[in-house]
Amino acid sequence: MALTVAGLALTTVLAFVLVRGLNVPDAAIVYLLPVVAVGMLYGSWLAVGTSVAAFLIYDFFFVQPLYTFSIASAEEWLDLLLFLVVALAIGRLSALQLQRRREAELRSSEARAMFAMSRDTANAATALEAAPLLANRLAREAEMDRVWVGLGASSAEERVVADSRPGEPRPPLVSRWVLHSSSAEAQPSWTRVRDTPGGRLHEQSHDRALALERARDQARDHPPDQVHERDEPVTVFRVPIQTGGETIGSVWATRVHGDPLPGRSHSRLLAAAADQLGQSVVRDRLAADATAAEVARQGDALKSALLDSVSHDLRTPLSAIRAAAGNLMDPEVQWTREKERAAARSIDLEAQRLSRLVRNMLDLSRIEGGALHPSLELYDLADLVDPVVERLAPVLAPAQVEVSIPADLRPVCVDAIFVDQILTNLLENGARYAAGKRIRVTASETVDEGVELVVEDAGPGVPGPELVRLFERFYRGPRRPGSRSEGGSGIGLTVARGLAEAMGGSVEARRSQLGGLAVAVRLPVEGEPEAAEETAEETAEETADETADEAAEAAGPTEPAGPTEPAGDTEPAGPTEGSSVAARILVGPE
Amino acid sequence: MSDGGAVVLIVEDDETARVAIAGNLRARGHEVDEAGDVREALRLWDCRRPDLILLDLGLPDLDGQAVIRRVRREATTPIIVVSARGREEDRVAALDAGADDYLTKPFGLSELHARMRAVLRRAAGPEADTEGRLRLGPVVMDVPRHEVTVGEAPVELTPREFELLKVLLSQSGRVVTAGRLLRAVWGTAYSDEGHYLHVYVSRLRRKLAAADPSGAAAKLIVAEPGVGYRIVAE
Numbered sequence: 001m002a003l004t005v006a007g008l009a010l011t012t013v014l015a016f017v018l019v020r021g022l023n024v025p026d027a028a029i030v031y032l033l034p035v036v037a038v039g040m041l042y043g044s045w046l047a048v049g050t051s052v053a054a055f056l057i058y059d060f061f062f063v064q065p066l067y068t069f070s071i072a073s074a075e076e077w078l079d080l081l082l083f084l085v086v087a088l089a090i091g092r093l094s095a096l097q098l099q100r101r102r103e104a105e106l107r108s109s110e111a112r113a114m115f116a117m118s119r120d121t122a123n124a125a126t127a128l129e130a131a132p133l134l135a136n137r138l139a140r141e142a143e144m145d146r147v148w149v150g151l152g153a154s155s156a157e158e159r160v161v162a163d164s165r166p167g168e169p170r171p172p173l174v175s176r177w178v179l180h181s182s183s184a185e186a187q188p189s190w191t192r193v194r195d196t197p198g199g200r201l202h203e204q205s206h207d208r209a210l211a212l213e214r215a216r217d218q219a220r221d222h223p224p225d226q227v228h229e230r231d232e233p234v235t236v237f238r239v240p241i242q243t244g245g246e247t248i249g250s251v252w253a254t255r256v257h258g259d260p261l262p263g264r265s266h267s268r269l270l271a272a273a274a275d276q277l278g279q280s281v282v283r284d285r286l287a288a289d290a291t292a293a294e295v296a297r298q299g300d301a302l303k304s305a306l307l308d309s310v311s312h313d314l315r316t317p318l319s320a321i322r323a324a325a326g327n328l329m330d331p332e333v334q335w336t337r338e339k340e341r342a343a344a345r346s347i348d349l350e351a352q353r354l355s356r357l358v359r360n361m362l363d364l365s366r367i368e369g370g371a372l373h374p375s376l377e378l379y380d381l382a383d384l385v386d387p388v389v390e391r392l393a394p395v396l397a398p399a400q401v402e403v404s405i406p407a408d409l410r411p412v413c414v415d416a417i418f419v420d421q422i423l424t425n426l427l428e429n430g431a432r433y434a435a436g437k438r439i440r441v442t443a444s445e446t447v448d449e450g451v452e453l454v455v456e457d458a459g460p461g462v463p464g465p466e467l468v469r470l471f472e473r474f475y476r477g478p479r480r481p482g483s484r485s486e487g488g489s490g491i492g493l494t495v496a497r498g499l500a501e502a503m504g505g506s507v508e509a510r511r512s513q514l515g516g517l518a519v520a521v522r523l524p525v526e527g528e529p530e531a532a533e534e535t536a537e538e539t540a541e542e543t544a545d546e547t548a549d550e551a552a553e554a555a556g557p558t559e560p561a562g563p564t565e566p567a568g569d570t571e572p573a574g575p576t577e578g579s580s581v582a583a584r585i586l587v588g589p590e
Numbered sequence: 591m592s593d594g595g596a597v598v599l600i601v602e603d604d605e606t607a608r609v610a611i612a613g614n615l616r617a618r619g620h621e622v623d624e625a626g627d628v629r630e631a632l633r634l635w636d637c638r639r640p641d642l643i644l645l646d647l648g649l650p651d652l653d654g655q656a657v658i659r660r661v662r663r664e665a666t667t668p669i670i671v672v673s674a675r676g677r678e679e680d681r682v683a684a685l686d687a688g689a690d691d692y693l694t695k696p697f698g699l700s701e702l703h704a705r706m707r708a709v710l711r712r713a714a715g716p717e718a719d720t721e722g723r724l725r726l727g728p729v730v731m732d733v734p735r736h737e738v739t740v741g742e743a744p745v746e747l748t749p750r751e752f753e754l755l756k757v758l759l760s761q762s763g764r765v766v767t768a769g770r771l772l773r774a775v776w777g778t779a780y781s782d783e784g785h786y787l788h789v790y791v792s793r794l795r796r797k798l799a800a801a802d803p804s805g806a807a808a809k810l811i812v813a814e815p816g817v818g819y820r821i822v823a824e
Contacts, residue, residue: 355696378788383813416815
């Protein structure tokens with residue numbers, strides 16, 4: 001307004017200069033300048049006002065008789081009227097220009113916001129990830145004080161998954177404006193909803209133009225609410241999130257009380273955000289369904305493959321057991337002691353085979369279910385290997401098993417039961433394919449200070465390309481004439497790999513120097529490789545400790561002396577331990 | 591071997607297994623009582639005072655540990671517990687409560703015989719001779735003089751290695767749990783330092799092996815994976 005007055009004053013000065021100074025006969029056209037300017041800057045109504053003001057000013061200052069609003073000649077009248085018409089038209093045009101520009105800006109910012117929101121949704125993996133991005137963007141783009149997203153079938157069940165101002169208390173939702181999503185494209189239609197003290201929803205539809213006014217009336221009609229409304233610092237808006245006619249949540253937004261309802265563009269943004277969240281939730285549900293279906297399918301496939309695979313292996317020992325037991329029970333037959341023992345031995349061996357198979361089946365299902373919990377402890381590998389080889393000797397016959405484990409091998413940090421099972425499976429596998437030839441079990445330290453246990457056989461081996469498939473579930477080696485049986489269940493090596501990996505180890509298949517297959521199991525060891533200084537330090541601590549120990553014993557009732565500093569002594573003994581122990585005794589107090 | 595003559599109480603709820611084992615032990619000359627649950631087991635314990643108890647830990651009425659606690663309050667009768675694979679913690683608890691040895695199901699009868707022989711022999715013989723000496727195979731430990739010899743060769747042990755060997759020898763044939771060894775040798779605060787024990791057992795084995803050219807002493811200390819150690823001469 002002030003600028004308009006200043007513009008008019010400036011124009012009047014200019015007109016005076018032109019008319020009085022330069023003798024320009026008609027300066028009315030100069031007054032079109034402020035009209036255009038005002039129209040472009042402030043819009044239509046002010047442009048009309050400026051036109052009329054310009055008309056009056058020109059009449060007053062420059063039309064005879066001067067300094068009155070009367071006009072002498074008819075010609076002047078015509079000029080002035082024409083000026084007014086032109087001024088009005090130009091003002092209006094400029095104003096229209098302004099309006100178009102504003103609309104274009106609004107549309108482009110809306111389009112930008114829409115695009116950004118769909119990008120947010122597309123980039124987010126789930127609705128829960130998309131919601132905070134959308135809430136923050138809406139708060140900015142739709143000029144909302146605060147935006148939050150709740151998911152749930154009704155307002156009461158909703159769980160807030162995103163908030164543009166997290167942590168702050170949310171306003172009471174007693175009364176709110178609800179956007180009808182169906183009208184998102186046309187004129188936005190907000191409906192006022194309030195929870196009455198009776199707990200029911202009181203809902204009334206409004207034209208947008210009348211909405212605020214009616215609301216005020218309504219507030220006046222409901223005195224208790226009026227009090228409440230005065231306490232409410234903000235106006236709450238709710239846009240339901242719907243998919244397939246079902247409400248699954250809401251986008252909530254607030255503006256400071258007294259601000260206008262969201263305009264078309266902002267309402268569209270809110271509606272679009274709700275739509276995108278809805279689609280995102282649907283996408284999540286579909287993905288979850290698909291995953292569950294896949295898991296179930298794989299589980300079923302595994303079970304049936306497992307049953308297919310083991311049913312033969314289960315039946316073979318069972319028939320052998322029944323045949324041997326049947327023989328023993330047969331009253332018609334007189335068995336020699338020798339034959340009886342042989343029958344009993346075969347029952348025993350077959351039962352052991354069954355027992356190993358059952359263990360493998362259980363282990364496989366634990367591996368698949370991720371339910372393996374190794375309890376790692378330090379062991380000398382020979383302590384674990386020897387009993388297994390001894391136990392399996394009758395099963396492995398006629399194959400001969402050689403075991404060679406260096407006495408000074410680094411201790412391994414493993415679950416003893418897992419190692420037992422791995423070795424059992426490898427030996428059994430070796431015996432199956434080695435067909436009575438040699439089986440060798442060796443252990444060695446690898447270059448990177450790990451320990452590798454290798455089981456190899458002198459059997460026909462596995463062709464190179466097949467090696468990688470060896471640890472796959474239900475893989476059976478190629479059938480060979482002369483092999484003792486038609487292959488195992490195809491789970492033994494899979495279980496070996498699963499158990500090794502559960503302990504932090506690994507398995508690898510390669511060609512053996514004996515001609516057959518070599519399976520190498522890398523077993524974890526404890527901590528870092530022992531350094532020379534550490535050994536020396538340990539020796540020193542040990543000596544000091546022994547002195548203290550001895551002193552305590554000499555002093556009388558033994559107070560349990562603790563071991564040396566755990567950090568120094570828990571380090572497993574290295575290969576040079578033997579000599580360092582001998583040295584220690586010589587310098588010790590004994 | 592002829593190791594009959596003992597009164598054995600078998601506590602096992604699976605009748606087939608119990609009857610089979612009982613039949614075998616009777617055939618080998620033992621007197622056998624059978625119980626299917628804890629109540630029956632305790633009743634038989636009270637009226638029969640068996641020489642050995644074979645105890646399945648998974649019983650229908652009460653935990654098998656109840657039997658161990660009750661028996662240990664009254665006697666040192668050897669107890670061999672039987673547990674299923676995957677229940678290692680039960681086994682350790684039973685051994686700590688006073689059981690002498692364990693078997694894992696399914697087990698063979700030859701394993702059972704070996705374990706029974708070991709615990710019966712231990713129960714029969716004195717733990718130390720009149721001069722306070724503990725013996726096992728080639729190993730002789732003179733406890734009062736703090737001396738250990740293998741064969742005739744003296745072995746120098748640190749006080750803690752000596753203690754460790756003493757605990758194992760005094761329980762010879764029995765499984766001693768890692769926790770019990772640690773408590774006995776280092777004290778209660780160290781019952782979880784399993785890695786420690788491994789280091790000391792390794793040293794002890796090496797020293798015994800070094801003193802015995804025949805190599806028999808190297809295999810005296812046997813690891814019982816997940817449970818502990820035992821010293822046994824085979």
